[in-house]
Each structure stands twice: as C-alpha cells, then as structure tokens.
Amino acid sequence: MIIIDFWEHAKKTIDKRIVETIAKHYGIESEQPMSLAEIGRDFKITRERVRQLRNKGVRLFINFINENNYLKEIKKFIKDHLNNLGLRTESKLRTILLEKNFSNKEVSILKFIASIHPEVDYHHETDHYRPFFAENNKVLITALHSLNRIRKLILSKPLSILDQEKIYDIVAREIKIHFHKTASLDDLIEVMSVIKELSKNPFNQYGYIDNPYVAPKSINNKIYLLLKNVKKPMHFEEIKNYLDQISKTKDDFLHPNWQKQYSIGSITNALMNDPRFIFVGKGTYGLKEWNLIEGTAKEILLKILKKAKKIKKEILWQKLSTIRKISRNSFNIYICYHPNIKIQGDYVIYKK
Secondary structure (H helix, E strand, C coil): HHHCCCCCHHHHCCCCCHHHHCCCCCCCCCCCCHHHHHHHEEEEEECCHHHHHHHHHHHHHHHHHHHHHCCCHHHHHHCCCCCCCCEEEEHHHHHHHHHCCCCCCHHHHHHHHHHCCCCCEEECCCCCEEEECCHHHHHHHHHHHHHHHHHHHHHHCCCCEHHHHHHHHHHHHHHHHCCCCCCHHHHHHHCCCCEEEEECCCCCCCEEECCCCCCCHHHHHHHHHHHHHHCEEHHHHHHHHHHHHHHHCCCCCECHHHCCCHHHHHHHHHHHHHHCCEEEEEEEEEEEEHHCCCCCCCHHHHHHHHCCCEEEEHHHHHHHHHCCCCCCCHHHHHHHCCCCEEEEECEEEEEE
C-alpha cells in the first residue's frame, strides 16, 4: 500500500536516529505518541536535542514526500475516504481504515503526513474543533466558516438546550447554504462531531458541554432530568435500571458524566432528601413541581375523605384514581376495613 511503501522507503533514506525520533513522537512504531522528554530519556539525550531532531525530521520527510512524488498519491488516498461534503474527521477516518484492515501503524503514518505537510488539507485540533481532513483548501475554508456559524447558533447561550431535530435542522441548513449540498444523516453527525464543546444528555437534548442540563454532575440532578423527561413518577428500582442502561450506552455525543453507575442506596438517599422529589407511594417518586400529593394511596384516600367528611363512593374512587394508580379491588378493601371509614349506602363517611 502507498502509506507503507512511503514509510519503508523513507526509513532507507533518512538517518535512522531521526526516523526513530519521528516514529516515537508521532506514535508510528508504538501504541502511544511519546513526549520529547520521554524520547530524551530513551536516547539519553536532552529534550532540546530531541526537539532539534524532530524538527529536522519533519523538514526531511516533507522534502522526501515532494521529491519522490508521494504527495499526489497520498492526497488521492485521503480523497477516496472523504464523505459527500469532501470532509472526514480524523477519528472517523481512523475507524474506516481499521475496518478495511489497515493497521494502526498505517493510520498513524497517514496522520503524521497530514500534520506536517502544508499541501495536505488537514485542520489541526483547536480549542473548539477536533482535527479533520478536507478535499482541498476551498472545502477546508468552507467547513470552518460553516462550523463557526453552527457553533454560534447552537452554543451562544451556555444554559440553553436544543432537541435533536432542531440541531439537525440547523446543521442541515448551514451545510446547504455553505456547501450547496443536501446533507445525509451521517454528514450531519460527522460535522457535529467536529465541535468539541457540543454534547448531549440521554434524552437527545444537545447543548454546551458544561451545561448542567446536558452534563449533570450529581445523582440528584440526573434523577431530576430523568423524571422531567419521562414525565411520570418512577419506582426507585426503575430509576436505577434506567440509569444503569444509560451508563452502558455507546454514543460519542453522550456526556461522560452519564457513564457512572449508582447503588440502590445512593438513589433512595437522593430521592428521600432532595426537596425536588416527592414520595407518591410504594417506592415511587415524582417531581414536586408537578403538584403531586405526597403519600400512599391509602393516605391520600383518607386526606380526601377527611376534608369531604361524606362523599359518594364513586366520586371518591374517581378522585383517588386520578391521583394514584390503584386497582378497584384495593380501593374497596381500603374503604371497607379502615377503622376511620364507614360505608353508608352509596356514601363513604369519615369518622374519628
């Protein structure tokens, strides 16, 4: 393959110590790139001397690529693996190549070439964007302009969140404006993945990476968001199972804060001590902001009856069943056998 051919040819041409320095520093012959200081300890030379070798090696490799006509083939190889927009994130390209049985070494060599050669259209990692490849300089400039617009539209307010459909609409519109193309779903996701500060919660709501509605730090806030989005009371075991399932979800956009798992004790402690949650019976909790009545079905039945003094059985059933999920059989047992309740024809009476 062109990438391995290039590397093996270069190794025979360029000084061995320089090739070793480049290979170690860019992770070509090892699992992880090594720092200049680490290479210096290996070679028993100063960090400054390693830096000089690295810089000289970069110049030699650029000249080697140019003099041996590798540039055209390398750029064609990259172009063949770009998406419909003429783009590809570095991480996505790595995944594609590994799936095609390219080795980690080949991928690392390609990244090295892209990162040093001025004529390979490659955007280095910045504070805002992950590294990505482009078909040519025009596409690279267009991509950056589009990304800047998208970032401004979706992250200008640190505490705002947008649902997935809205995010997709924004990104698709900007791609249409700047690239004059209709983006596929994969294109949308890949463009979004370039933005480092963009993250989401398990409910497909996107926002700034430090947004507490996207990346809650405490178990209390996670439970709050879960209930808020499920929109119904949940049993504490159901909450644990839901959070466990979320923690195992594989999604590059999902914030890492959601990967933590919690014990039943931690969950019940949060539910019992946070004033935002309200107990609604049988281990089930809801949000206080829903204006739920606290207590078990039996306790609420007594509250209704105590206030009414006397009420028709059917009306009492209707009131209770709208507040709590309860079977008709359980309702009949409660009113028939409770010492403070008396049945008189169609009426239920509260007695002290």
